[in-house]
């Protein structure tokens with residue numbers, strides 16, 4: 001694992017000047033992940049904020065070969081690129097010592113929902129690629145609609161907090177566990193706020209042969225309703241409250257990579273965000289917070305059991 | 310297809326349509342095939358998978374989890390830089406629909422065999438052209454085969470048409486489900502080396518795997534550039550038309566079977582011309598001959614290339630007739646007639662060659678078309694010629710009303 005100084009000398013593969021919002025968690029995560037390998041990297045990208053904001057024709061912020069086809073097929077696209085690489089390599093048309101890396105970037109909508117089938121298929125087929133879900137817990141590109149990654153109680157434009165319904169009714173789907181159940185070499189959850197954690201996990205994901213899945217919680221100042229400058233802190237609070245535990249599953253072995261000294265109540269994560277504001281105004285809101293806390297406690301306990309902690 | 314004098318090499322073998330397609334794919338030996346099974350094209354995918362398993366091809370075969378992913382993976386593999394093929398039918402093609410447009414927009418010569426089958430619903434596995442007619446505006450070249458020989462030949466030519474440098478478009482090679490896909494036919498299969506020589510090595514064009522020259526494929530393209538990009542895409546279709554002609558000739562020189570955009574059968578002096586696509590053309594030839602035996606100046610116009618649409622050539626071919634019938638194996642629901650009829654009558658108007666033309670919709674969901682149905686069309690054309698206008702804009706053949 002390179003140190004911070006060494007990392008700072010690595011080339012930026014996603015350049016500045018793109019049009020993502022100040023404080024967006026996505027480019028922070030992408031840059032840290034791309035820094036984790038020195039081999040050539042080729043990327044696919046699902047439709048979403050990252051794609052539309054980095055490639056407005058005639059400009060591009062990408063210094064690596066990059067392809068976007070549609071919303072639900074980032075995994076299928078990268079499997080096609082990787083399949084052609086393997087075919088050409090087998091024919092001796094690409095240097096046999098070459099070690100190209102393949103990465104797919106997609107939002108939570110493009111991963112948990114519409115892209116789940118393509119991801120599951122590509123993982124099962126054991127293509128050699130890293131899939132990165134940039135999870136900002138809603139469809140941000142189209143104006144903050146709920147996804148199956150949205151937390152219970154969150155206000156989104158399709159799960160609005162109203163006088164009768166207090167935001168989203170359902171808990172977040174546990175996609176990381178679904179990917180772990182594919183028995184692929186490497187699965188991990190991480191955040192952009194802890195550079196060591198995300199870079200080390202990305203490094204492993206690139207190095208292990210076969211599919212790897214990184215689920216990165218990527219705060220969205222616009223959709224979540226917080227100051228852009230707070231992005232690293234908010235993502236750290238997600239880890240400290242265990243709403244987004246940092247862990248990895250390497251060849252089936254669970255390893256919690258960050259255990260908060262003191263597990264914070266979820267309110268510390270919810271309160272700075274406008275999307276949860278209504279939960280602090282009514283008794284019903286308090287009920288929802290209680291339910292979310294219980295769910296977080298239950299999930300955290302399950303995870304600790306799996307990790308043997 | 311016209312037999313030329315070129316030496317006929319290779320073997321005459323009896324193959325089902327699907328086997329012939331798989332055989333052509335084996336000989337072409339593409340870099341990547343990503344496919345998903347669906348009746349009646351499943352056998353192509355299965356047979357090819359066996360070739361891969363037996364080491365008869367060097368292809369990286371990706372057994373994807375859906376047709377949406379099949380076409381996505383094919384497109385990305387083509388962008389990566391190499392020859393890519395695939396096969397599907399009906400619902401599978403429909404599931405690819407979103408990506409079909411992207412393939413042609415990114416100008417990738419992906420070669421797709423479509424074994425024509427009726428679209429759901431209700432679900433039906435038999436032949437009609439609703440699937441490929443539904444995708445007629447997706448920017449793909451479309452060739453329709455009359456018989457198994459042509460399906461084999463079209464696939465080989467399709468590679469060269471799509472990969473022509475000023476074309477670079479995806480190609481659908483269409484054959485009628487069951488009628489061709491599951492029928493044995495004695496056909497000429499060329500030698501492997503000759504097919505290899507005919508298609509030649511793949512010529513990459515800005516491949517994504519060129520890591521020293523990183524590029525962005527499929528960016529966000531808004532009102533300030535999208536229109537120009539679509540305009541430049543339109544520029545590819547006249548060369549595609551030319552490539553179909555050129556490769557059809559080249560194929561004739563190499564293998565003795567020459568092809569064009571359309572085929573005119575006894576149309577030169579014909580009063581009555583029936584226009585059709587696909588396997589129906591085979592039956593039509595016999596009916597035309599029978600009509601001729603009865604003293605009727607009958608002719609057939611076969612449309613081999615539906616995209617790019619040879620409007621001018623068709624208008625010319627029909628110009629001497631006094632009445633025309635267009636047979637559509639698909640409906641364009643809500644329109645006043647079938648899709649082929651629209652294109653043909655529009656060509657007549659555009660090139661100021663208006664001939665009274667009737668439309669017949671037939672064969673939906675695999676309904677058989679019989680010689681007597683086709684003869685009845687010629688009978689109708691006498692009345693059409695007399696009336697000087699279509700007698701019945703749309704009628705149906707072989708339907709219980």
Ligand SMILES: Cc1ncc(C[n+]2csc(CCOP(=O)(O)OP(=O)(O)O)c2C)c(N)n1
Nearest residue numbers: 047048049071107108109110138139140141
């Ligand atoms: C088939 C299809 N359905 C819907 C859309 C519209 N759409 C584009 S991006 C998007 C949401 C993206 O959300 P997510 O994947 O979470 O990425 P984010 O923008 O939040 O980073 C939607 C719904 C589309 N482009 N394609």
Ligand SMILES: [Mg+2]
Nearest residue numbers: 107108138140
């Ligand atoms: Mg999102």
